[in-house]
Amino acid sequence: MNMNYKPNPENLVEVNDLKMYFPIKTGLFSTTPLKAVDGVTFAIKPGETLGLVGESGCGKTTVGRALIRLYKPTDGDVFFDGKRVDDKSILGLRKDMQMVFQDPYSSLNPRMTVEDIIGEPLDVHHLYTSKADRREQILHLMELVGLNAEHATRYAHEFSGGQRQRIGIARALATNPRFIVCDEAVSALDVSIQAQVINMFEDLQKKLGVAYLFIAHDLLVVHHISKRIAVMYLGKMVETADADELNSNPMHPYTTSLLSAVPYPDPKIAKSSKRIILEGDVPSPLHMPSGCPFRTRCKYATEQCAQEMPKLTDRGNGHMVACWNK
Amino acid sequence: MAKEAYDVNKMPKKNPLSLQIDLQKFEKATDEEKHQAEVMSESTSFFRDGMRKLRRNPLAMFSIVVLILIILMITIVPIVVPYSYSDIITVNGKRDKSATNMAPFTYSKLEQQYIDEGGKVFPHIMGTDELGRDYFVRVAYGTRISLLVGVFASAIVLIIGVLYGSIAGYFGGKVDLIMMRIVDVIYSLPDLLMIILLSVVLNEVLKFNGNGILARLGTNMISLFIVFGLLYWVGMARLVRGQILTIKQNEYVLAAKVSGAKSSRIIRRHILPNCISVIIISAALQIPSAIFTESFLSFISLGVKAPMPSLGSLASAARSGITTYTYKLVFPALMIGLITLAFNLLGDGLRDAFDPKLRR
Numbered sequence: 223m224n225m226n227y228k229p230n231p232e233n234l235v236e237v238n239d240l241k242m243y244f245p246i247k248t249g250l251f252s253t254t255p256l257k258a259v260d261g262v263t264f265a266i267k268p269g270e271t272l273g274l275v276g277e278s279g280c281g282k283t284t285v286g287r288a289l290i291r292l293y294k295p296t297d298g299d300v301f302f303d304g305k306r307v308d309d310k311s312i313l314g315l316r317k318d319m320q321m322v323f324q325d326p327y328s329s330l331n332p333r334m335t336v337e338d339i340i341g342e343p344l345d346v347h348h349l350y351t352s353k354a355d356r357r358e359q360i361l362h363l364m365e366l367v368g369l370n371a372e373h374a375t376r377y378a379h380e381f382s383g384g385q386r387q388r389i390g391i392a393r394a395l396a397t398n399p400r401f402i403v404c405d406e407a408v409s410a411l412d413v414s415i416q417a418q419v420i421n422m423f424e425d426l427q428k429k430l431g432v433a434y435l436f437i438a439h440d441l442l443v444v445h446h447i448s449k450r451i452a453v454m455y456l457g458k459m460v461e462t463a464d465a466d467e468l469n470s471n472p473m474h475p476y477t478t479s480l481l482s483a484v485p486y487p488d489p490k491i492a493k494s495s496k497r498i499i500l501e502g503d504v505p506s507p508l509h510m511p512s513g514c515p516f517r518t519r520c521k522y523a524t525e526q527c528a529q530e531m532p533k534l535t536d537r538g539n540g541h542m543v544a545c546w547n548k
Numbered sequence: 549m550a551k552e553a554y555d556v557n558k559m560p561k562k563n564p565l566s567l568q569i570d571l572q573k574f575e576k577a578t579d580e581e582k583h584q585a586e587v588m589s590e591s592t593s594f595f596r597d598g599m600r601k602l603r604r605n606p607l608a609m610f611s612i613v614v615l616i617l618i619i620l621m622i623t624i625v626p627i628v629v630p631y632s633y634s635d636i637i638t639v640n641g642k643r644d645k646s647a648t649n650m651a652p653f654t655y656s657k658l659e660q661q662y663i664d665e666g667g668k669v670f671p672h673i674m675g676t677d678e679l680g681r682d683y684f685v686r687v688a689y690g691t692r693i694s695l696l697v698g699v700f701a702s703a704i705v706l707i708i709g710v711l712y713g714s715i716a717g718y719f720g721g722k723v724d725l726i727m728m729r730i731v732d733v734i735y736s737l738p739d740l741l742m743i744i745l746l747s748v749v750l751n752e753v754l755k756f757n758g759n760g761i762l763a764r765l766g767t768n769m770i771s772l773f774i775v776f777g778l779l780y781w782v783g784m785a786r787l788v789r790g791q792i793l794t795i796k797q798n799e800y801v802l803a804a805k806v807s808g809a810k811s812s813r814i815i816r817r818h819i820l821p822n823c824i825s826v827i828i829i830s831a832a833l834q835i836p837s838a839i840f841t842e843s844f845l846s847f848i849s850l851g852v853k854a855p856m857p858s859l860g861s862l863a864s865a866a867r868s869g870i871t872t873y874t875y876k877l878v879f880p881a882l883m884i885g886l887i888t889l890a891f892n893l894l895g896d897g898l899r900d901a902f903d904p905k906l907r908r
Contacts, residue, residue: 287802292806317808319806320807321803321806323802323803325799328798329798329799329800330800331800331817331818331821331822332822339800342804342807342809343807346807346808347807347808390803393803
């Protein structure tokens with residue numbers, strides 16, 4: 223932890239050199255750290271959305287969970303509204319930081335009614351004056367996310383995936399937070415429902431001014447909703463830029479290959495564009511390659527890549543890339 | 549990467565030979581039609597759904613009826629029948645020494661005489677035992693004791709097991725490791741040996757005076773309860789711990805943590821309601837096993853203190869005259885069989901109705 227680090231007062235959320243290692247048992251007494259997140263830095267301004275993309279297992283979810291302190295980070299600083307987030311201060315910040323989960327099936331308690339699920343944050347923080355007030359707030363939240371008021375007394379298993387995700391979002395909104403981590407919030411939904419839910423996220427942002435950390439693996443979705451996009455590979459951030467800039471001018475070879483894999487809904491263009499297929503598999507995070515983690519699959523890799531991890535450097539207009547050769 | 553929405557009318561014309569669906573032939577659903585798709589079946593809570601399934605299970609319902617009848621019997625019989633479990637039958641204030649080992653619904657000479665003189669004698673529905681005590685009352689009391697032992701023992705198991713298991717499961721890590729190794733140690737102790745040793749020791753240590761229920765049950769029963777409290781909860785603790793370990797992984801527990809809920813609230817509102825069905829089922833199945841243990845211990849004369857009967861001690865006493873007075877073994881054995889069978893079938897029915905793994 224760097225106690226001297228001063229956050230930028232303009233940023234709502236600021237993450238500096240976040241590290242999250244999990245001890246993995248390798249022998250009877252020996253453990254090896256699994257570096258799920260290894261030095262991630264980013265910032266989010268109030269009412270802004272940062273998209274976080276990367277393939278499965280690259281540590282996106284861990285970043286979200288460590289940020290909101292479901293895990294205790296191994297190292298690094300997280301600031302919310304200029305205040306350092308630690309075990310003590312998080313208790314007061316729970317109201318302002320919420321999370322929408324990936325799986326709409328396991329994120330709702332099957333023994334609780336929708337009313338109680340959405341009302342739980344209200345109960346925990348005592349945010350109502352009377353029973354009637356509580357119910358009114360819950361109905362307002364349900365209306366906000368497009369649920370029928372008559373569904374309040376039903377149980378979660380009676381709803382479809384999209385409706386369940388809306389319940390999860392209503393729960394996240396209950397305390398009127400300023401920041402929501404959306405952890406693959408639309409990945410489990412089919413495309414038409416995804417569109418509905420994403421548009422809802424945008425509407426809510428306009429109405430309530432919430433900031434999002436939008437974690438996903440679908441670049442199209444992230445591009446649609448985010449102002450800035452950060453690309454992760456094996457626990458490290460390889461590129462961040464404004465959404466349009468990243469889309470039109472990807473610099474890191476990993477981002478280029480990710481973008482080339484995005485399906486395009488027009489067969490003519492899809493045929494003409496060349497898909498960059500990466501060779502080999504993602505290395506195990508237990509045995510990280512030296513230097514740049516991407517070098518084993520990178521066609522530009524040189525001697526230097528094997529020796530030292532490149533730092534994120536600004537290539538103009540806030541376009542940060544961590545690569546020696548680009 | 550396209551950001552604009554696709555307009556059906558602006559799409560390129562479909563090749564007439566293509567098998568692709570022509571989107572222009574579709575029209576958008578109106579809001580009313582969309583609403584129709586959202587109409588859902590009647591809301592059912594988990595409990596109501598389970599009860600409905602339980603009611604449809606004839607074996608479970610039959611067991612419930614049998615159990616209710618047995619409970620009615622053991623509460624009503626001692627009130628209605630004018631004999632007590634410990635006293636020799638008296639006729640007109642005189643001890644009837646001839647009324648021993650009578651068959652069901654027969655009267656002794658003294659009683660017959662009294663009836664002939666115009667007196668009224670309550671019939672011996674199950675006959676009498678070798679000391680001239682009414683067997684029906686004794687069987688009713690024995691059932692009472694056996695059921696009490698079963699319910700109390702499983703209550704002890706339930707309380708200790710759930711507390712221990714939920715602490716180990718929820719906190720996990722080193723706490724879990726240490727607590728579960730203790731369970732492993734306890735699991736390896738021979739339970740029968742413990743009961744015998746404890747009852748010997750308690751016989752010396754505990755002296756019950758007066759006529760309290762504990763004194764009448766005797767030290768053997770107390771040691772049985774203690775052994776249940778010391779040893780038998782480990783199975784329940786393991787079960788609860790396993791349940792909690794899986795439930796803890798669910799995202800709704802994380803969501804509650806993100807909301808700022810404390811551990812006590814998470815256990816109370818999220819974890820326990822989701823494993824309560826498994827706990828209840830296991831407790832229901834614990835009752836017959838406790839009754840069986842008690843009967844077995846009474847049979848090898850480590851059970852309740854005489855003259856208090858239990859089903860096991862009645863069966864044990866009947867063993868000596870098995871060829872001549874078979875009915876004396878049949879009645880208590882029948883009761884043990886009925887109770888254990890009913891509880892087992894009920895437990896199975898509860899599991900079928902409430903176990904989340906067997907649902908849908």
